[in-house]
Amino acid sequence: MYRKTAQNSELDQLISLLSKVPGFGPRSARRAVLHMIKKKDALMKPLAGSLADVAEHVHPCTICGNLDTSDPCHICQSAEEGRRDNSVICVIEDVADLWALERAGSFRGLYHVLGGTLSALDGIGPEDLSIAGLIERAMDDKVSEVIIATNATVDGQTTAHYITDRLKGCGVSVSRLAHGVPVGGELDYLDDGTLTTALNSRQPF
Numbered sequence: 001m002y003r004k005t006a007q008n009s010e011l012d013q014l015i016s017l018l019s020k021v022p023g024f025g026p027r028s029a030r031r032a033v034l035h036m037i038k039k040k041d042a043l044m045k046p047l048a049g050s051l052a053d054v055a056e057h058v059h060p061c062t063i064c065g066n067l068d069t070s071d072p073c074h075i076c077q078s079a080e081e082g083r084r085d086n087s088v089i090c091v092i093e094d095v096a097d098l099w100a101l102e103r104a105g106s107f108r109g110l111y112h113v114l115g116g117t118l119s120a121l122d123g124i125g126p127e128d129l130s131i132a133g134l135i136e137r138a139m140d141d142k143v144s145e146v147i148i149a150t151n152a153t154v155d156g157q158t159t160a161h162y163i164t165d166r167l168k169g170c171g172v173s174v175s176r177l178a179h180g181v182p183v184g185g186e187l188d189y190l191d192d193g194t195l196t197t198a199l200n201s202r203q204p205f
C-alpha cells in the first residue's frame, strides 16, 4: 500500500504539525524532521525543550500584548522603572512588528499590539482587536503621543484611520510612520535603517 509520508504515526504526526507552521509545507517539514533526527542531541532535544518551555511560560502582556515570560512584560516594566519613555505608545499590528522596532533600537517608548487589522473581508471588527485597551491607555495623563505604526497595506491604513478617530478626545497627539515604508510593505521585512527613518520622520495624522 502506498504511504503518503513517513513510516509511522509519530513521525507522520510530527511532519503534519510542522507543515502547519508558516514558512513550512509538507516537503520542507519532512526535510526539517529528517535533519533534526540526524542532529538529535545538538538540535532536536534542545528544540523540544525550548518549545515546551515557551509553551509553558510565555504569555501576552496584559498591558501591551507583547509576548514575554513575565506580566507586565519587560518593556512595560522598564517604563515603570523609568528606563523607557512612558509618554509615547507605538501601535503595531503584531508582536513581529514590535520585535522589528526593538531590533532597529531607535524607539524607547511603549508599545500596543493590536493583534491584527480591521478587515471587512475576514470579518475582523474593532472588538476583535485590542483597541479598547489602547483607548484606555491613551486616556492616562502620562501619555501624550500615540504613534500608529500599522503596515502600509490597505487594511493597515484603514485600521490607522479608525484608531485616529477613536483617539480624538483622549488628549494625545496622533502620528504615523512616514518616509521609508513602501506601499504594500510590512514592517517585519524592512531593514533597520528604513524602519528608523520611517519612525523618525513620522507625521501628524
Ligand SMILES: [Zn+2]
Binding pocket: 061, 062, 063, 064, 065, 066, 072, 073, 074, 075, 076, 077
Ligand atoms: Zn507589556
